[in-house]
Amino acid sequence: MGFDFTNPQYYLWFLPVTLILVFALSKRKRSRQIGILCAMSYIFFMLASGWHVLLLLTSTLVDWSAGNRIHRIGEQRLKKRWLKLSLVTNLTLLGVFKYLDLIIETLGWWSLQVGGTLPFNPPGLLLPVGISFYTFQTMSYTIDIYRGKNTPADTFIDFACYAAFFPQLVAGPIVRFDYFREQINAPLEQSVGRFRLGLSLIVYGLVKKLVFADNFAFHVNSIFVDGAPLDNIILVYWGAFLFGLQIYCDFSAYTDIAIGSGHLFGIRLPENFKGPYGAASPAEFWRRWHVSLSTWLRDYLYISLGGNRHGVRRMYIALMTTMVLGGLWHGASWNFVLWGFLHGLLLIAHRNISGKKWNIRFAETRPRLHHISALLVTQWFIFLTWLVFRVEETAMMLRSLKTFIFIDVRLDPTEAFDSLPGLQWLMIILALGFCIVHCTSTINGGRLKYAVARLPNIRWGLVMGLGIASIWLLRPQEAVEFIYFRF
Amino acid sequence: MIGILRNGDYRSSTALCMDDGAPRLSPRLERACATIENPGLPRGEPEQVSEFLPTLFVALVTALVVVSASTGWVDSTLADGSVKNNSRWAHLAAAYEHIASQPGVDVIIIGSSRLYSGIDGSCLDAKTNHSGTSHWNLAVRGDFPYMRLPETDVLVRANAQIVVIEAGPNTFSPGIGTRKNRLRWEVESLSMEFDGDESWWPLVRAEDEVYLATSIIDRYRISQSFTPESSDELAHRFLLLGDSRAMEWRDGMMPDQPGSPEWISALKDPPRNDEVNLSSEEMAEYIEVLTASTFWQASSADHHNRRSLEHIIESLESNGTKVILYAPAVHPDFLDAIPAGFWDEFNMSRESLTVDGRPYVDDTFESWNQSSFTDPVHFTESGRERLCKEMGRAIDSSLHKVV
Numbered sequence: 001m002g003f004d005f006t007n008p009q010y011y012l013w014f015l016p017v018t019l020i021l022v023f024a025l026s027k028r029k030r031s032r033q034i035g036i037l038c039a040m041s042y043i044f045f046m047l048a049s050g051w052h053v054l055l056l057l058t059s060t061l062v063d064w065s066a067g068n069r070i071h072r073i074g075e076q077r078l079k080k081r082w083l084k085l086s087l088v089t090n091l092t093l094l095g096v097f098k099y100l101d102l103i104i105e106t107l108g109w110w111s112l113q114v115g116g117t118l119p120f121n122p123p124g125l126l127l128p129v130g131i132s133f134y135t136f137q138t139m140s141y142t143i144d145i146y147r148g149k150n151t152p153a154d155t156f157i158d159f160a161c162y163a164a165f166f167p168q169l170v171a172g173p174i175v176r177f178d179y180f181r182e183q184i185n186a187p188l189e190q191s192v193g194r195f196r197l198g199l200s201l202i203v204y205g206l207v208k209k210l211v212f213a214d215n216f217a218f219h220v221n222s223i224f225v226d227g228a229p230l231d232n233i234i235l236v237y238w239g240a241f242l243f244g245l246q247i248y249c250d251f252s253a254y255t256d257i258a259i260g261s262g263h264l265f266g267i268r269l270p271e272n273f274k275g276p277y278g279a280a281s282p283a284e285f286w287r288r289w290h291v292s293l294s295t296w297l298r299d300y301l302y303i304s305l306g307g308n309r310h311g312v313r314r315m316y317i318a319l320m321t322t323m324v325l326g327g328l329w330h331g332a333s334w335n336f337v338l339w340g341f342l343h344g345l346l347l348i349a350h351r352n353i354s355g356k357k358w359n360i361r362f363a364e365t366r367p368r369l370h371h372i373s374a375l376l377v378t379q380w381f382i383f384l385t386w387l388v389f390r391v392e393e394t395a396m397m398l399r400s401l402k403t404f405i406f407i408d409v410r411l412d413p414t415e416a417f418d419s420l421p422g423l424q425w426l427m428i429i430l431a432l433g434f435c436i437v438h439c440t441s442t443i444n445g446g447r448l449k450y451a452v453a454r455l456p457n458i459r460w461g462l463v464m465g466l467g468i469a470s471i472w473l474l475r476p477q478e479a480v481e482f483i484y485f486r487f
Numbered sequence: 488m489i490g491i492l493r494n495g496d497y498r499s500s501t502a503l504c505m506d507d508g509a510p511r512l513s514p515r516l517e518r519a520c521a522t523i524e525n526p527g528l529p530r531g532e533p534e535q536v537s538e539f540l541p542t543l544f545v546a547l548v549t550a551l552v553v554v555s556a557s558t559g560w561v562d563s564t565l566a567d568g569s570v571k572n573n574s575r576w577a578h579l580a581a582a583y584e585h586i587a588s589q590p591g592v593d594v595i596i597i598g599s600s601r602l603y604s605g606i607d608g609s610c611l612d613a614k615t616n617h618s619g620t621s622h623w624n625l626a627v628r629g630d631f632p633y634m635r636l637p638e639t640d641v642l643v644r645a646n647a648q649i650v651v652i653e654a655g656p657n658t659f660s661p662g663i664g665t666r667k668n669r670l671r672w673e674v675e676s677l678s679m680e681f682d683g684d685e686s687w688w689p690l691v692r693a694e695d696e697v698y699l700a701t702s703i704i705d706r707y708r709i710s711q712s713f714t715p716e717s718s719d720e721l722a723h724r725f726l727l728l729g730d731s732r733a734m735e736w737r738d739g740m741m742p743d744q745p746g747s748p749e750w751i752s753a754l755k756d757p758p759r760n761d762e763v764n765l766s767s768e769e770m771a772e773y774i775e776v777l778t779a780s781t782f783w784q785a786s787s788a789d790h791h792n793r794r795s796l797e798h799i800i801e802s803l804e805s806n807g808t809k810v811i812l813y814a815p816a817v818h819p820d821f822l823d824a825i826p827a828g829f830w831d832e833f834n835m836s837r838e839s840l841t842v843d844g845r846p847y848v849d850d851t852f853e854s855w856n857q858s859s860f861t862d863p864v865h866f867t868e869s870g871r872e873r874l875c876k877e878m879g880r881a882i883d884s885s886l887h888k889v890v
Contacts, residue, residue, distance in 0.1 A: 192539045215715070423715055425722035461542040465549020472550070473557050473714040 003047035052128035102332035130170035167261035173292035200453035201260030209253035216246035275442030598653025608755030632795035659785035676700035785833035
């Protein structure tokens with residue numbers, strides 16, 4: 001088992017030792033606290049990804065130097081050169097460790113099409129944990145300094161701690177430096193209330209991951225396999241539905257635990273999910289799903305590509321490029337590119353439709369019906385795109401997509417039920433339970449977890465106890481790695 | 488839900504909070520946005536540590552109570568056969584205890600599905616010349632001596648006068664199964680107590696010790712491994728307002744509570760699925776599988792099953808219990824199909840265990856009628872009758888010596 005938030009070692013020694021070092025041995029000594037957090041973050045990363053810690057160090061050193069130079073140098077040309085160094089270094093790390101295999105495989109495929117072969121094979125490099133997150137994070141640091149929106153960190157340790165802060169190091173949220181700096185400007189302080197909030201979020205996240213996401217994975221993994229009857233509409237809809245829930249529970253659980261862990265140290269991290277399945281348009285979905293990535297893409301890619309300042313056509317190109325690259329960010333596979341492309345199409349289609357007179361009239365005359373229809377249509381498309389995200393094998397993906405859009409389908413409940421690996425009834429209860437909780441939470445602005453943290457003492461203890469018991473009792477025997485752990 | 492219409496796009500309050508350019512509609516919405524972006528701390532003054540520690544204690548106690556309570560639920564769904572169709576595993580300890588508490592002469596028959604399907608204890612009770620003798624069929628499907636080891640102590644404590652142990656060619660196979668087979672130990676661990684000091688413990692492979700609970704934590708861990716299935720059963724009953732899924736199968740089960748009249752009959756003549764006669768093609772295919780299977784190739788070497796069998800025999804005999812070894816007959820077509828020398832090592836094993844006058848009844852090479860078998864190795868009603876006659880005779884002659 002890798003070193004992540006589901007590893008008991010994280011709670012048994014790593015967090016307690018770090019808390020003791022930060023608060024008991026370095027009380028109110030800010031630099032020492034940040035130094036310890038930085039050191040422990042590097043230890044965390046080494047336990048999670050071994051020698052890849054050198055890549056993190058490289059990215060940190062380059063961006064630290066680039067940021068300082070950009071800030072100090074007056075000449076624009078030299079500033080640009082340092083910015084390029086930062087971007088090239090980070091993108092090269094990403095390119096080599098994340099995309100090299102895909103590039104060589106694709107070249108190999110094209111070579112075969114024209115009757116040749118490549119003289120080399122993909123090196124099969126192991127993807128360093130969290131590389132997509134920390135490179136984006138450190139790039140935003142240098143870009144912000146270049147744009148004059150930010151000043152460099154006061155000390156190298158402050159910056160290194162920002163780049164490596166262990167709760168958000170491997171799967172986000174992608175934090176901006178100014179946000180992080182606000183948190184560490186003064187000595188880190190802890191209060192009982194904040195500690196309780198941190199614990200609440202950690203337990204909340206663990207329930208989402210181990211009880212919901214990992215159990216849903218059990219069914220999803222048995223549906224999208226070779227030989228499964230993917231022309232059976234019930235099976236495909238069940239698989240798409242459960243995968244949508246799985247990926248949300250898995251990823252948002254990581255964020256909850258990261259935010260909770262941050263609170264234990266008196267550091268607040270931004271929210272990353274805001275009830276995405278309550279979105280009534282693709283644009284709204286991206287304001288609710290992986291918010292730190294979508295805002296990063298908006299601020300550093302979409303706007304850099306011109307955004308909506310150069311007419312509709314350029315805007316569509318910028319939008320599509322942003323979404324395709326955003327898709328590719330998720331992993332070295334053409335599936336993710338296609339996934340991003342489909343989301344780009346959805347965003348463009350939505351832009352077109354939302355301005356139409358009939359739509360505006362519909363929304364004005366029947367606002368509630370309009371909202372419900374928009375929600376259903378949006379979510380239908382969102383879940384369709386999850387199939388592209390999940391099913392890697394092309395023939396299986398095409399078959400699943402055809403079934404999802406009702407082409408050549410069969411309706412056979414018995415076959416669907418028999419194709420599943422067991423625990424069907426438990427899965428129905430979990431899925432229903434999740435939908436009820438997610439709807440309630442979304443309607444209330446995504447505040448359920450905070451409402452839990454605010455419960456009166458005894459009730460809080462009871463809810464936490466139930467959460468811990470459900471984690472112990474309902475977690476599957478086989479551990480499932482966080483989906484975004486290797487993105 | 489608070490919402491706003493803008494360009495035909497109905498937006499929820501949450502969406503608005505995320506859009507910096509969106510107009511703020513009301514103080515209520517402002518508050519909602521502030522809560523999402525700065526979810527912050529619990530209201531009121533920071534709590535004192537002295538107030539917080541009891542809440543942690545409440546959380547821990549709640550977790551412990553729920554986990555302990557769930558163990559009861561898990562155990563009950565295992566025992567009634569709702570979760571695993573071989574709930575016999577969950578009942579063996581109670582069965583041995585029941586036998587120990589019975590007055591009179593007891594004969595226990597243990598072995599695999601062959602004796603499970605072949606022994607009718609009530610028939611044996613009626614056939615014996617020794618009144619007051621009870622015959623208990625505690626055979627288990629998929630049994631081999633290594634899997635029987637953890638039951639050694641409860642078997643000995645049952646204080647039966649005679650124990651009949653199946654010892655056919657399959658008994659002497661060196662194969663001890665896989666992780667799947669160890670499920671039986673995990674289920675048994677919830678009703679039997681082990682501490683790691685038992686005489687048979689050294690015979691358990693180090694990698695298999697994890698399947699036997701020697702502490703309360705182990706029991707909770709094992710119980711936890713069945714919780715998702717038990718919860719699934721709970722969900723099934725809740726959603727369908729249905730009965731236990733144990734109703735879906737019979738073979739291997741002990742469906743009734745220990746102590747009930749049905750419980751006793753289930754120990755003597757266990758419930759079985761309806762007999763399905765194989766077609767000649769199916770029979771030929773089955774025989775081909777068996778002759779190719781290592782599970783039916785006996786070995787006279789010193790392997791886990793051999794050592795386990797010898798240990799169980801030794802434990803029983805040192806307690807004063809008479810042991811009879813029994814090798815049931817097989818389908819005549821199976822007998823014809825086995826290659827020459829296929830069971831030579833079985834014969835060697837049998838010879839080595841026939842010492843000090845220990846009875847060893849070997850029907851393996853006896854030609855029984857085809858109608859005695861549902862398949863190459865399991866018995867029909869008429870097969871059970873014949874087995875009752877053959878085994879009854881052997882048991883009776885031994886009873887003469889021990890009673």
